[in-house]
Amino acid sequence: MIKLAKDINMSLSSDSKQWLNLGVGNPLITKEVEEYWLSVIKSISAEKVAQSVMSYGSTSGDLLLRKTCSELLNKHYGWETTAENILVTNGSQSLFFMLNNIFSGQFNSDSKKIFIPALPEYVGYSGQILNQDGFDARLPTVKNIDDKEFIYKLDIENCHVNRREHGAMILSFPSNPTGKCLSEQEWQFLVKAAENEGIPLIIDCAYGNPFPGLCHQPIDFKMLPNLVYSFSFSKAGIPGSRIGIAVADSALVANLSLSQCNATIQPNAYAQLLANQAINHHDLSRFCHQVLRPMYSDMALFAKTLMMDLFKGINWKMHQYSGGMFLWIQFSDLKCNSQVIYEEAKKHKLIIVPGDVFFFGVDSSSIGGEQCIRISLAVSERTLIEGLSILKNIIHKLLVKKAKAEATF
Amino acid sequence: MIKLAKDINMSLSSDSKQWLNLGVGNPLITKEVEEYWLSVIKSISAEKVAQSVMSYGSTSGDLLLRKTCSELLNKHYGWETTAENILVTNGSQSLFFMLNNIFSGQFNSDSKKIFIPALPEYVGYSGQILNQDGFDARLPTVKNIDDKEFIYKLDIENCHVNRREHGAMILSFPSNPTGKCLSEQEWQFLVKAAENEGIPLIIDCAYGNPFPGLCHQPIDFKMLPNLVYSFSFSKAGIPGSRIGIAVADSALVANLSLSQCNATIQPNAYAQLLANQAINHHDLSRFCHQVLRPMYSDMALFAKTLMMDLFKGINWKMHQYSGGMFLWIQFSDLKCNSQVIYEEAKKHKLIIVPGDVFFFGVDSSSIGGEQCIRISLAVSERTLIEGLSILKNIIHKLLVKKAKAEATF
Numbered sequence: 106m107i108k109l110a111k112d113i114n115m116s117l118s119s120d121s122k123q124w125l126n127l128g129v130g131n132p133l134i135t136k137e138v139e140e141y142w143l144s145v146i147k148s149i150s151a152e153k154v155a156q157s158v159m160s161y162g163s164t165s166g167d168l169l170l171r172k173t174c175s176e177l178l179n180k181h182y183g184w185e186t187t188a189e190n191i192l193v194t195n196g197s198q199s200l201f202f203m204l205n206n207i208f209s210g211q212f213n214s215d216s217k218k219i220f221i222p223a224l225p226e227y228v229g230y231s232g233q234i235l236n237q238d239g240f241d242a243r244l245p246t247v248k249n250i251d252d253k254e255f256i257y258k259l260d261i262e263n264c265h266v267n268r269r270e271h272g273a274m275i276l277s278f279p280s281n282p283t284g285k286c287l288s289e290q291e292w293q294f295l296v297k298a299a300e301n302e303g304i305p306l307i308i309d310c311a312y313g314n315p316f317p318g319l320c321h322q323p324i325d326f327k328m329l330p331n332l333v334y335s336f337s338f339s340k341a342g343i344p345g346s347r348i349g350i351a352v353a354d355s356a357l358v359a360n361l362s363l364s365q366c367n368a369t370i371q372p373n374a375y376a377q378l379l380a381n382q383a384i385n386h387h388d389l390s391r392f393c394h395q396v397l398r399p400m401y402s403d404m405a406l407f408a409k410t411l412m413m414d415l416f417k418g419i420n421w422k423m424h425q426y427s428g429g430m431f432l433w434i435q436f437s438d439l440k441c442n443s444q445v446i447y448e449e450a451k452k453h454k455l456i457i458v459p460g461d462v463f464f465f466g467v468d469s470s471s472i473g474g475e476q477c478i479r480i481s482l483a484v485s486e487r488t489l490i491e492g493l494s495i496l497k498n499i500i501h502k503l504l505v506k507k508a509k510a511e512a513t514f
Numbered sequence: 515m516i517k518l519a520k521d522i523n524m525s526l527s528s529d530s531k532q533w534l535n536l537g538v539g540n541p542l543i544t545k546e547v548e549e550y551w552l553s554v555i556k557s558i559s560a561e562k563v564a565q566s567v568m569s570y571g572s573t574s575g576d577l578l579l580r581k582t583c584s585e586l587l588n589k590h591y592g593w594e595t596t597a598e599n600i601l602v603t604n605g606s607q608s609l610f611f612m613l614n615n616i617f618s619g620q621f622n623s624d625s626k627k628i629f630i631p632a633l634p635e636y637v638g639y640s641g642q643i644l645n646q647d648g649f650d651a652r653l654p655t656v657k658n659i660d661d662k663e664f665i666y667k668l669d670i671e672n673c674h675v676n677r678r679e680h681g682a683m684i685l686s687f688p689s690n691p692t693g694k695c696l697s698e699q700e701w702q703f704l705v706k707a708a709e710n711e712g713i714p715l716i717i718d719c720a721y722g723n724p725f726p727g728l729c730h731q732p733i734d735f736k737m738l739p740n741l742v743y744s745f746s747f748s749k750a751g752i753p754g755s756r757i758g759i760a761v762a763d764s765a766l767v768a769n770l771s772l773s774q775c776n777a778t779i780q781p782n783a784y785a786q787l788l789a790n791q792a793i794n795h796h797d798l799s800r801f802c803h804q805v806l807r808p809m810y811s812d813m814a815l816f817a818k819t820l821m822m823d824l825f826k827g828i829n830w831k832m833h834q835y836s837g838g839m840f841l842w843i844q845f846s847d848l849k850c851n852s853q854v855i856y857e858e859a860k861k862h863k864l865i866i867v868p869g870d871v872f873f874f875g876v877d878s879s880s881i882g883g884e885q886c887i888r889i890s891l892a893v894s895e896r897t898l899i900e901g902l903s904i905l906k907n908i909i910h911k912l913l914v915k916k917a918k919a920e921a922t923f
Contacts, residue, residue: 134568142568146560155552158755158788159543195604195756199778206644232776235615235644345783346567347604367641369608374754375784379567 166193279428318393575602688837727802
């Protein structure tokens with residue numbers, strides 16, 4: 106993750122115009138997105154900002170914002186949460202840092218790990234646990250839909266979570282990097298497992314509904330004592346502001362609030378003003394539903410169509426796009442690791458994200474994970490066209506090289 | 515700390531006007547302070563804010579701000595730092611959370627703790643280490659200056675730090691809670707010890723110079739490979755914004771930057787804009803030196819004079835005020851723990867901070883630590899007069915009660 110971040114920073118520095126970045130994690134800031142957030146910012150008076158930054162606030166987050174979020178989610182999901190179920194954090198990365206460390210490690214005689222039901226999974230979790238080897242992660246099975254699309258399925262036979270070995274389960278939904286959303290059956294399986302074992306199931310809705318609203322196969326999320334939902338305002342357009350929320354049982358929220366006090370006193374005040382203003386006075390849900398959602402799904406469709414056209418004659422497949430900000434593409438005929446694609450791409454000033462970083466050190470060869478890459482939908486059509494054209498040439502070259510190598514045997 | 519925070523929150527809620535709060539940790543926001551920060555806020559355009567919150571920034575902090583801080587500190591201390599020596603964080607609490615956990619715990623066969631050279635020390639460190647019992651803290655000796663003032667001195671005989679047991683040393687300077695600044699001799703002792711043992715000496719300048727500028731006995735701070743300085747913008751007036759910086763060897767800054775990436779991606783963008791704008795366009799150093807510094811030292815003098823007057827006939831002493839935002843007061847004739855003063859004060863709607871929370875569980879009876887309280891200088895003169903008057907009655911009552919109890923023997 107660190108190396109990637111450095112490469113991406115490098116591509117964004119002085120000669121950034123020469124680079125094509127399909128590795129982008131930043132949400133796409135179109136004119137419409139910019140205007141939306143600019144209007145939110147302009148509607149908050151300097152006096153209000155001053156008042157809020159000049160004093161310490163609540164360590165759980167501003168009460169008004171917690172109420173606001175609670176009401177928004179109640180309306181969207183039919184929940185009956187109150188402010189006591191909401192913790193505001195400096196972004197969901199901060200929340201997962203707390204959760205991953207609180208629920209892993211030594212508990213009396215048991216050494217517990219965080220259970221990841223199906224790889225590939227968000228790379229940002231992987232460095233979070235202070236003890237090494239803090240995750241127990243499983244590979245999915247692969248279900249082919251047609252010759253161009255597949256879905257990773259929870260390998261239920263191989264997905265036995267238990268309270269002695271596991272402190273919590275986590276997953277991103279929609280998934281970063283694959284765009285997968287769990288089926289109702291998969292969801293029920295995990296909810297039941299969490300309930301049976303009495304451990305939290307933590308759902309990272311960084312790309313979910315109602316904000317940023319990028320989930321196209323939503324599940325009827327329930328508020329149950331074992332479930333923890335994480336929502337982020339980053340992909341709605343304000344990643345630099347650092348704000349996210351957790352929704353959970355009030356006792357857990359109270360405990361997390363104490364951890365947050367020790368770790369960072371309180372979430373930052375300005376991002377809380379932004380979030381509150383966006384929800385209460387600029388209809389954030391509508392903006393997400395009407396602007397962001399079609400923007401990314403259109404781009405996913407555009408990218409797929411482009412792939413169909415550009416990659417003729419090359420054996421490629423993608424994970425079905427059900428949400429989020431990325432496409433997950435597999436080049437099955439390549440036998441090299443995706444790091445090779447990544448390095449080749451860099452030589453041509455193209456950034457893609459090699460798939461192996463999302464496998465937490467687990468050997469993914471049985472599902473062809475080593476031949477996968479992640480590309481971002483948070484780019485312009487032009488970047489996508491130019492980037493995928495270069496990528497096609499690279500893949501073609503690697504395939505020719507492989508064929509030659511095989512011919513010499 | 516948590517209980518205190520709750521009580522203080524309670525005192526600030528609905529009937530807050532009836533409470534007198536001498537426990538305040540918030541910096542004093544006078545009209546002048548408010549005008550200063552309001553002018554900083556107003557001078558940042560909405561477009562600039564939008565640009566900065568709508569994209570991820572560097573995980574070490576904005577390069578411009580790092581340069582700005584480096585130049586400011588070079589000018590103030592005669593250092594030769596560059597941006598590579600500066601890490602921006604979501605406040606110094608976040609920095610200490612990283613440092614305290616990175617430098618304590620299991621290292622091969624050694625189990626290391628954070629060494630605290632002299633208690634009492636900032637209570638906010640005490641809950642930060644995920645492993646219990648992560649601190650090794652020492653009591654100071656007491657040097658009486660006159661019948662009303664004393665100084666805690668480093669107990670050098672008892673202050674043997676060593677690399678097998680200790681991962682780092684930390685101290686606040688000026689001290690929260692006592693207002694102490696190390697003497698040159700004490701400082702040299704710690705610097706030498708850190709150098710000899712090859713472990714970091716971490717200096718928390720939350721109340722230091724040049725911002726907020728509340729250190730009245732400054733030391734000629736050097737930039738040495740083993741020294742880590744922490745500065746915060748909180749006490750300069752923007753605690754809710756969450757921003758602080760670390761100044762350290764560039765290799766450590768690079769490592770902390772990786773930790774910060776895992777823990778929270780990056781420091782929040784808006785506070786960075788504020789800090790940068792304040793330093794570059796609103797002469798933050800001058801504001802701190804000319805406005806904040808005399809404000810707190812005047813208040814310290816006022817409080818002492820008031821104590822001399824109000825507490826006649828009661829045996830009290832205070833730690834010499836050399837900086838910071840608090841006075842540390844001892845009532846030697848009381849034999850009860852300061853928690854009793856705290857509870858009695860609450861009954862009279864007065865908040866003070868009982869001294870024992872600053873002793874990290876160490877028995878402080880040998881230096882009379884149990885009869886100490888911390889009062890805040892970040893209050894109005896009126897609050898100080900009313901609060902100390904109530905406190906005087908409480909102490910008087912407790913002394914009468916004690917005398918009666920003794921008379922019955």
